[in-house]
Amino acid sequence: MKIGIIGAGNIGQAFAKHAVTTGNEVVISNSKGAESLTGIIQQIGKGLRAGSVQEAAEADIILLAVPWEKAEQVIKSISSWKGKILLDATNAISFPEFKPLDLGNTTSSEIIASLIPDAHVIKAFNTLPAALLTANPQEGAGHRVIFYSGDNSSVKAQIEDLLTKMGFAGIDLGTLAVGGKLQQFGGPFTAKNLLKFS
Numbered sequence: 001m002k003i004g005i006i007g008a009g010n011i012g013q014a015f016a017k018h019a020v021t022t023g024n025e026v027v028i029s030n031s032k033g034a035e036s037l038t039g040i041i042q043q044i045g046k047g048l049r050a051g052s053v054q055e056a057a058e059a060d061i062i063l064l065a066v067p068w069e070k071a072e073q074v075i076k077s078i079s080s081w082k083g084k085i086l087l088d089a090t091n092a093i094s095f096p097e098f099k100p101l102d103l104g105n106t107t108s109s110e111i112i113a114s115l116i117p118d119a120h121v122i123k124a125f126n127t128l129p130a131a132l133l134t135a136n137p138q139e140g141a142g143h144r145v146i147f148y149s150g151d152n153s154s155v156k157a158q159i160e161d162l163l164t165k166m167g168f169a170g171i172d173l174g175t176l177a178v179g180g181k182l183q184q185f186g187g188p189f190t191a192k193n194l195l196k197f198s
Helices: 010-022 034-044 053-057 068-076 108-115 130-134 153-166 179-183
Strands: 002-006 025-029 048-050 061-064 085-088 120-124 142-150 169-172 195-197
Touching (some): 002 010, 010 025, 010 034, 010 153, 025 034, 061 068, 061 153, 068 108, 085 153, 108 120, 120 153, 120 179, 142 179, 169 195
Parallel strands (some): 002 061, 025 048, 061 085, 085 120, 142 169
Antiparallel strands (some): 142 195
């Protein structure tokens, strides 16, 4: 399996650090081009390579970790999303107020999903700050919780498996409409650092 990352900010880098531990090929990208990612590649090391946004989008599972206002432009720049799994880590935030955008009765991930109806969108990796995501997901006998939601149960099972291999504990919050509301910025699970003990 190949994992792609669109967005090389703090969240993208944190995800990359754990994704390379799964043994899968991981490609990270940003709007500035592969050459700008040399330092990140050296820091994270083996298993990660830099590529274009299009290369990252050719992966089986793609993490989208870009500012909300750039998400639609990035999504529309990709030639095909058919059959892809998109992990949506974006947060709909207004700046400089740093408040949730008013999206009406829909969730940010439902908006993302409407832009790529032939892909599978899973909301994940958006509730924790980068410092916590970067840290070791295991604390004592517990594993840091990553919430996720989506509309396809078999795809969510794949993400659950990926999270386990990365060292996290996944908790399924339901559909994008239900779980997405709980996860999105300003929702009840914003910045909740929880551990799951088996």
